[in-house]
Amino acid sequence: MMLMNCYNHSPATATTSSDLCWKKTICNNNPYSLPLISRNDPHRGRHRRGARARPNNHCPRRRRCPGLSLVCSVAPPNQVESPVVTSEKPPSNATATRRECFGVFCTTYDLKADEKTKSWKKLINISVSGAAGMISNHLLFKLASGEVFGLDQPIALKLLGSERSLQALEGVAMELEDSLYPLLREVSIGIDPYEVFRDAEWALLIGAKPRGPGMERADLLDINGQIFAEQGKALNAVASPNVKVIVVGNPCNTNALICMKNAPKIPAKNFHALTRLDENRAKCQLALKAGVFYDKVSNMTIWGNHSTTQVPDFLNAKINGKPVKEVITDHKWLEEEFTERIQKRGGVLIQKWGRSSAASTAVSIVDAIRSLITPTPEGDWFSSGVYTNGNPYGIEEDIVFSMPCRSKGDGDYELVKDVIIDDYLRQRIKKSEAELLSEKRCVAHLTGEGVAYCDIREDTMLPGEQ
Amino acid sequence: MMLMNCYNHSPATATTSSDLCWKKTICNNNPYSLPLISRNDPHRGRHRRGARARPNNHCPRRRRCPGLSLVCSVAPPNQVESPVVTSEKPPSNATATRRECFGVFCTTYDLKADEKTKSWKKLINISVSGAAGMISNHLLFKLASGEVFGLDQPIALKLLGSERSLQALEGVAMELEDSLYPLLREVSIGIDPYEVFRDAEWALLIGAKPRGPGMERADLLDINGQIFAEQGKALNAVASPNVKVIVVGNPCNTNALICMKNAPKIPAKNFHALTRLDENRAKCQLALKAGVFYDKVSNMTIWGNHSTTQVPDFLNAKINGKPVKEVITDHKWLEEEFTERIQKRGGVLIQKWGRSSAASTAVSIVDAIRSLITPTPEGDWFSSGVYTNGNPYGIEEDIVFSMPCRSKGDGDYELVKDVIIDDYLRQRIKKSEAELLSEKRCVAHLTGEGVAYCDIREDTMLPGEQ
Numbered sequence: 001m002m003l004m005n006c007y008n009h010s011p012a013t014a015t016t017s018s019d020l021c022w023k024k025t026i027c028n029n030n031p032y033s034l035p036l037i038s039r040n041d042p043h044r045g046r047h048r049r050g051a052r053a054r055p056n057n058h059c060p061r062r063r064r065c066p067g068l069s070l071v072c073s074v075a076p077p078n079q080v081e082s083p084v085v086t087s088e089k090p091p092s093n094a095t096a097t098r099r100e101c102f103g104v105f106c107t108t109y110d111l112k113a114d115e116k117t118k119s120w121k122k123l124i125n126i127s128v129s130g131a132a133g134m135i136s137n138h139l140l141f142k143l144a145s146g147e148v149f150g151l152d153q154p155i156a157l158k159l160l161g162s163e164r165s166l167q168a169l170e171g172v173a174m175e176l177e178d179s180l181y182p183l184l185r186e187v188s189i190g191i192d193p194y195e196v197f198r199d200a201e202w203a204l205l206i207g208a209k210p211r212g213p214g215m216e217r218a219d220l221l222d223i224n225g226q227i228f229a230e231q232g233k234a235l236n237a238v239a240s241p242n243v244k245v246i247v248v249g250n251p252c253n254t255n256a257l258i259c260m261k262n263a264p265k266i267p268a269k270n271f272h273a274l275t276r277l278d279e280n281r282a283k284c285q286l287a288l289k290a291g292v293f294y295d296k297v298s299n300m301t302i303w304g305n306h307s308t309t310q311v312p313d314f315l316n317a318k319i320n321g322k323p324v325k326e327v328i329t330d331h332k333w334l335e336e337e338f339t340e341r342i343q344k345r346g347g348v349l350i351q352k353w354g355r356s357s358a359a360s361t362a363v364s365i366v367d368a369i370r371s372l373i374t375p376t377p378e379g380d381w382f383s384s385g386v387y388t389n390g391n392p393y394g395i396e397e398d399i400v401f402s403m404p405c406r407s408k409g410d411g412d413y414e415l416v417k418d419v420i421i422d423d424y425l426r427q428r429i430k431k432s433e434a435e436l437l438s439e440k441r442c443v444a445h446l447t448g449e450g451v452a453y454c455d456i457r458e459d460t461m462l463p464g465e466q
Numbered sequence: 467m468m469l470m471n472c473y474n475h476s477p478a479t480a481t482t483s484s485d486l487c488w489k490k491t492i493c494n495n496n497p498y499s500l501p502l503i504s505r506n507d508p509h510r511g512r513h514r515r516g517a518r519a520r521p522n523n524h525c526p527r528r529r530r531c532p533g534l535s536l537v538c539s540v541a542p543p544n545q546v547e548s549p550v551v552t553s554e555k556p557p558s559n560a561t562a563t564r565r566e567c568f569g570v571f572c573t574t575y576d577l578k579a580d581e582k583t584k585s586w587k588k589l590i591n592i593s594v595s596g597a598a599g600m601i602s603n604h605l606l607f608k609l610a611s612g613e614v615f616g617l618d619q620p621i622a623l624k625l626l627g628s629e630r631s632l633q634a635l636e637g638v639a640m641e642l643e644d645s646l647y648p649l650l651r652e653v654s655i656g657i658d659p660y661e662v663f664r665d666a667e668w669a670l671l672i673g674a675k676p677r678g679p680g681m682e683r684a685d686l687l688d689i690n691g692q693i694f695a696e697q698g699k700a701l702n703a704v705a706s707p708n709v710k711v712i713v714v715g716n717p718c719n720t721n722a723l724i725c726m727k728n729a730p731k732i733p734a735k736n737f738h739a740l741t742r743l744d745e746n747r748a749k750c751q752l753a754l755k756a757g758v759f760y761d762k763v764s765n766m767t768i769w770g771n772h773s774t775t776q777v778p779d780f781l782n783a784k785i786n787g788k789p790v791k792e793v794i795t796d797h798k799w800l801e802e803e804f805t806e807r808i809q810k811r812g813g814v815l816i817q818k819w820g821r822s823s824a825a826s827t828a829v830s831i832v833d834a835i836r837s838l839i840t841p842t843p844e845g846d847w848f849s850s851g852v853y854t855n856g857n858p859y860g861i862e863e864d865i866v867f868s869m870p871c872r873s874k875g876d877g878d879y880e881l882v883k884d885v886i887i888d889d890y891l892r893q894r895i896k897k898s899e900a901e902l903l904s905e906k907r908c909v910a911h912l913t914g915e916g917v918a919y920c921d922i923r924e925d926t927m928l929p930g931e932q
Contacts, residue, residue: 109759141825147613171819175826177750180760284643293573294646353637359607360641
């Protein structure tokens with residue numbers, strides 16, 4: 001495989017126009033750059049369809065950012081305003097063959113010519129949004145080390161940041177350079193999802209706007225929903241047709257739904273909302289209560305929304321292969337304390353540690369990916385927020401709901417079907433389902449289902465998140 | 467292996483006194499806790515032997531820290547004041563069988579009884595200081611994942627913090643719990659090195675006082691030297707007799723020397739000062755200049771001090787098996803720019819990223835450990851700051867100096883002997899050697915060599931560190 005050579009080297013080595021480096025230009029008011037909306041913007045409206053900060057379909061100003069290469073994507077205004085993609089096209093100047101590379105990762109190499117690397121698999125493209133944040137700062141190094149995809153899987157990391165975070169993103173890329181990971185063959189950075197998601201086989205969508213002071217959940221749904229609508233369109237236009245998408249940025253279930261609805265070419269089954277950290281925390285709390293090591297806990301489902309309405313299922317979970325309720329006889333604790341412990345874990349961590357739990361979130365993203373690329377152990381399952389399309393539990397269709405899944409290790413999953421749901425569980429699942437349905441009504445303008453109507457009163461964000 | 471059960475469980479499972487949990491007490495003015503000296507302390511003197519903040523050999527006050535278990539170590543005053551260990555004993559109440567465990571890691575388990583774990587190696591103890599800091603926050607998860615010591619090597623992490631960082635340390639332990647790493651079998655936290663270093667087979671000494679405003683290098687040498695003298699004594703008293711020690715906290719070469727001098731029972735060869743990040747950065751810069759991928763660069767030595775006087779050796783380094791000077795013909799760049807790029811890398815990263823390069827430092831610690839536990843590839847070597855005792859390069863004896871090393875993978879190393887040193891290299895090596903000798907004179911009160919005399923004028927700390 002020959003790649004272009006575009007950094008610190010003579011342009012004489014670049015032979016075609018597609019091999020040339022990007023010019024050091026930046027597109028101000030880039031319609032694809034974040035943040036999307038300012039609170040003071042007079043055009044802003046919570047439920048205004050596709051409300052945006054003065055979309056600008058040309059790039060009048062350019063400024064130089066030392067050492068920084070950015071792409072100026074220009075999309076027609078109708079693509080920007082349109083809530084749902086019908087016949088999406090990549091922006092006209094985002095030539096498919098161009099790439100944005102960083103430093104030593106622009107080097108020409110040929111994996112097949114080298115004895116050490118010739119038995120390696122084909123390089124895969126992994127796009128990560130929010131790449132300058134703390135979760136990514138843990139995750140990227142795990143991806144690069146081979147811990148996630150294996151020691152014969154070379155990878156390309158394509159990092160999406162915002163205009164504000166681009167300097168930091170360069171810092172991240174420099175640290176990746178200095179780590180000398182043999183499997184990390186390409187790193188590119190940018191602020192345009194139409195570039196960064198190009199040919200992505202995995203899209204790990206971590207970036208989201210944190211809630212500002214006084215911001216309501218409905219505001220958060222709208223602001224982040226717009227980011228994910230945008231990114232859905234970009235994935236639809238430029239990613240690998242079978243790209244697997246894991247949404248981490250909150251509110252992740254509804255963000256995943258919006259992203260999916262804006263990417264009709266990508267199978268709905270490929271979209272996941274991360275509830276794995278909740279699953280891991282639930283296993284740990286059951287282990288603590290039972291006085292066993294956490295590797296003895298299995299079959300842990302998180303049902304529903306990644307919010308305080310989530311339902312950690314102690315009815316079907318097992319400890320040493322036995323039902324939890326047989327091992328932990330303090331059922332009052334299970335019913336009244338267990339769930340709250342999981343919900344509040346992030347908040348307690350912030351209190352102690354002074355920051356959000358970036359490291360364990362990154363570990364749970366690794367777990368979520370591994371669960372899809374390795375066969376699920378016999379009799380066990382894992383939780384993921386997936387699209388409810390023909391589910392056997394009577395969950396309302398057309399939302400993203402966390403459920404028990406199994407995988408053959410091919411990147412795909414199937415729902416586990418033989419799970420018992422009793423009245424206690426059903427009642428709680430219904431509450432989470434109702435919440436997701438009302439979140440969905442709030443973002444109807446972003447999923448192509450008309451005018452949004454938002455009646456969310458309660459705040460059910462998990463404490464300590466972002 | 468049966469371990470005690472001391473968290474969230476009934477004390478009925480603990481059968482002997484050594485199995486009992488520590489009480490939730492804290493020893494204020496603990497002579498072993500950090501920070502050691504306040505700048506405003508009238509007892510403070512730069513070269514006063516063993517100057518300390520009012521050593522207190524009893525524990526008059528106790529306070530409760532919810533969920534926190536700390537040990538109160540009481541050592542006779544002469545142990546605290548004495549600069550160099552002669553016949554060190556562990557503090558009288560630090561019973562060898564007691565341990566400080568955290569949460570789910572206090573669980574009773576038996577690796578040999580379980581099918582999945584019975585083929586695993588014997589558990590190893592890894593002590594980490596500065597465990598609540600950012601470098602550790604990356605490193606601990608790498609250690610726990612099996613990436614460093616292998617997928618059949620269960621580990622115990624023993625985390626050393628300061629009184630100030632203990633809450634954060636609990637947060638770290640909680641994130642480790644939530645990560646469900648099967649190989650991570652024990653986690654303990656504490657502020658007393660005589661507890662935390664007990665039976666350590668690896669001691670990764672990351673914690674050091676960062677330089678405050680207006681603080682001179684001599685102050686930093688003294689303040690950090692006292693921490694490392696203390697930790698050397700503790701290692702001498704309670705660690706495994708063959709413990710491998712990697713000093714990361716700066717100034718790391720001289721800190722390693724002080725630590726070693728205070729631990730006469732531990733072989734001097736077991737002490738390392740980390741220069742691996744410099745080596746990695748040097749490889750990356752050579753790769754960038756030559757337009758090759760970094761895996762083509764080998765035989766990279768960093769000579770001397772981990773400071774701006776360090777000498778990245780482009781005379782002996784190779785690119786694709788050829789001498790660097792044959793591949794990179796711009797010798798002016800090699801002589802004038804190359805070293806500076808490595809020195810300034812950390813500073814540039816801080817500018818871009820807003821924080822120090824914790825992730826790549828953690829990666830380089832992993833590399834340093836792996837270089838000692840896996841055989842060095844034929845013909846190659848790695849750099850480490852090691853004790854100059856009978857070295858073949860004419861480096862002054864009795865300092866810690868970075869040199870080219872090889873390992874059979876047994877945790878030990880030998881110096882590489884057939885390295886060419888030309889006049890250019892010799893001249894630079896001499897400068898770094900002179901610096902280390904003057905650093906050594908500054909800390910004579912901490913190494914047992916009498917009264918310190920400090921004539922360091924220049925500041926040669928690497929920019930961007932801590």
